[in-house]
Structure formats: structure tokens, C-alpha cells
Amino acid sequence: MNGSEDENSDGKMLISNDRYLSAGIHIGTQQKTEQMLRYIYKVRSDGLYLIDIQKTDEKIRDAAKFLARYDPSKILLVSTRQYGQKPIVIFAKSTGAKAIPGRFVPGTLTNPDLSCYQEPDVLIATDPYADQNAVREANIIGIPVVALCDTNNVLSNVDLAIPTNNKGKGSLAFVYCLLARSLLAEKGIETFDYAISDFEAGGELM
Numbered sequence: 308m309n310g311s312e313d314e315n316s317d318g319k320m321l322i323s324n325d326r327y328l329s330a331g332i333h334i335g336t337q338q339k340t341e342q343m344l345r346y347i348y349k350v351r352s353d354g355l356y357l358i359d360i361q362k363t364d365e366k367i368r369d370a371a372k373f374l375a376r377y378d379p380s381k382i383l384l385v386s387t388r389q390y391g392q393k394p395i396v397i398f399a400k401s402t403g404a405k406a407i408p409g410r411f412v413p414g415t416l417t418n419p420d421l422s423c424y425q426e427p428d429v430l431i432a433t434d435p436y437a438d439q440n441a442v443r444e445a446n447i448i449g450i451p452v453v454a455l456c457d458t459n460n461v462l463s464n465v466d467l468a469i470p471t472n473n474k475g476k477g478s479l480a481f482v483y484c485l486l487a488r489s490l491l492a493e494k495g496i497e498t499f500d501y502a503i504s505d506f507e508a509g510g511e512l513m
Contacts, residue, residue, distance in 0.1 A: 320361070320364045321364050321367060321368065321485055321489060322364070322485060324360060326481075327360040327363065327364070327481075328360065330475075330477045330478050330480075330481035330482075330503075331472055331475045331477050331478045332358065332360060332363055332471050332472055332478045332481060332482065333357050333358045333359075333360050333363075333472070334355060334357065334358075334472045334475065334478070335347065335355060335356040335357060335358050335457055335458030335459070335472065336355065336356065336457055336458050336459045336474075337353075337354040337355055337356070338356075338458065338459035339356050339458045339459065340458070340459060340460060340461050340462075342460075342461060342462040342463070343456065343457075343458050343459070343460060343462070343468075343470065345362075346358055346359055346362050346363075346456075346458075346468075346470035347359065347458055356458040358457075358458065358470045358471060358472070359470070362470055363469065363470050363471050363482075366467070366468065366469045366470060367469055367482065367485055367486055367489055368489060369467060370453050370467055370469055370486060370489075370490075371486060371489035371490045371492070371493050372493055373429075373451075373453065373467055374429065374431075374453065374486075374490050374493075375490055375493035375494050377428050377429050378428070379402050379403030379404050380403055380404070380405065381426075381427050381428035381429065382402070382404035382405065382427060382428070382429050382431065383404070383405050383406070383407065383425055383427035383429070383430050383431070384398055384399060384404060384405070384406045384407070384430075384431040384432075384433075385406075385407045385408075385411055385430065385431070385432055385433065385438045385441040386406075386407075386408055386409075386432075386433035386434075386437075386438065387409065387410065387411060387433075387434075387437045387438055388433050388434055388437050388438075388473070388474065388479075389508065390474065390475065390476040390479050390508045391408075391433035391434070391455075391473070391479045391483075391508075392408035392409060392508065393408070393480075393506065393507065393508045393509070394433075394479045394480050394482075394483035394484070394506045394507070394508070395407075395408055395431070395433065395483065396408055397483070397484075397487075397501065397505055397506045398431075398483045398484075398486070398487045398506070401487045401491070401499070401501050402487050402490055402491060404431075405425065405427070407425075407441075411438065411440050411441045413440060413444075414444075415441070415444065416430075416441070416444035416445060416447070416448055416450075417444050417447055417448060427445075427450060428450055429450055429451050429452075429453065430442065430445040430450060430451070430452050430453070431452075431453045431454070432452060432453070432454040432455070432465075433454075433455050433473055433479065434454070434455065434456075434457070434460070434473045434474075435452070435454040435456060435460050435461070435462070435464060435465050436459075436460060436461070438454075439464075442454070442464050442465070443464070446464050451466040451467070452464060452465050452466050452467075453465075453466065453467045453468075453469070454467075454468055454469070455469050455471050455473040455479070455482060456468040456469065456470055456471070456473065457470075457471070457472060457473045457474065458470075460473075469482065469486070476507060476508045476509075477503075477507065479506075479508070480503050480504075480506035480507035480508070481503055481506075483506050484501060484502070484503045484505070484506045487499070487501070487506075488501075
């Protein structure tokens with residue numbers, strides 16, 4: 308995702324509408340919550356709710372600005388979803404954050420006696436429902452939660468939601484790649500030597 312060819316020519320969005328659409332970021336579920344209504348622009352004939360990609364773009368920008376305030380090593384990403392595990396590992400590698408792919412051990416954020424104990428300043432959840440244990444512990448210790456949220460997610464325990472398809476392999480790779488690049492840019496680091504394919508699930512975790 309390096310170079311001007313990936314950016315929208317009008318400069319208003321991080322990347323072109325077509326690139327967002329090709330990644331399937333806008334494809335939601337057949338369920339919606341009242342809290343996600345603001346991010347939905349229509350429902351398809353097959354019942355799938357579609358996410359407003361302009362709002363996705365806006366929230367990625369907001370999240371990047373917010374995360375840039377933190378020491379990268381104090382940012383923790385979690386994903387119990389298979390397709391989110393490699394994206395969070397590469398996000399961590401590219402930004403200096405930490406990642407817990409796969410099972411989240413209860414007490415990781417609340418029990419100092421555990422060998423896996425972590426003390427992050429902010430949590431990024433791939434899905435606030437699938438990652439509810441981590442989100443709950445983040446709420447207990449009082450740190451903010453940034454989450455990738457689909458049309459069926461509840462936002463009551465989320466501080467900053469990025470509306471997106473949080474189940475698709477391509478969409479998760481795309482959002483995490485774009486968020487990592489945007490976070491580094493907010494810190495004044497313009498060089499980003501990773502492609503979307505580097506974030507996409509498949510093969511070994513790096």
C-alpha cells in the first residue's frame with residue numbers, strides 16, 4: 308500500500324472507493340444492531356446490510372489519530388477469529404504493538420500472577436463479540452477499546468468503532484494494513500514496506 312496509486316485522487320479518503328469495495332469491507336451481516344445503524348447505508352435484496360465505506364474511512368483515520376497518542380508497545384491486539392490472527396500479528400510487527408492471536412487466556416489483563424499477564428494502555432479487538440473476554444477485561448481495568456465492528460455488533464463496551472466486515476479474510480487484511488499505515492503516518496513515518504497480501508491469512512504467522 309505504498310505510493311500515490313493507492314490513494315484516492317481527491318485526497319479526501321485514505322484509499323479509493325473501488326479498493327474498499329473490492330476488499331468486501333462494506334459487506335455486513337443479515338443482522339443489525341441499533342448502535343450500528345449510523346454506519347449502514349442500505350440493505351440488499353438478499354437481506355445483507357451494507358456498511359458505508361466513507362464512514363469506515365473516517366473511523367480508520369480517527370482510530371489512527373487516537374492510537375498515535377500511545378506508546379506502540381502498550382497497544383494490544385486480540386483476535387480469536389482465524390482470519391484476524393495473521394493481520395494482527397503483522398500489524399504488531401509493523402508498528403511495534405503486541406498481539407495475542409487465537410485464544411485469549413482469562414486473566415491476561417487482570418491477573419498479575421499469570422505468565423501471560425499484559426499491561427496495555429489500549430486494546431484493539433477484531434470482533435467485540437468473539438473477543439468479548441478481552442474486551443470485558445479491558446473494561447475492568449479501565450483502558451479504552453478500539454474494535455472492528457460489523458453490522459451485528461453491540462457497541463456498549465467499545466470506545467471507538469471501525470465499521471467493517473470483521474469476518475472476511477480480505478477485509479480484515481485490508482483494514483489492519485490501512486490502519487497500520489495510517490498510524491505510522493500519524494507518527495510521521497511515511498515509509499510502509501508492507502502490502503495487503505502480507506496481512507492476509509494463509510501460511511505461517513510471522
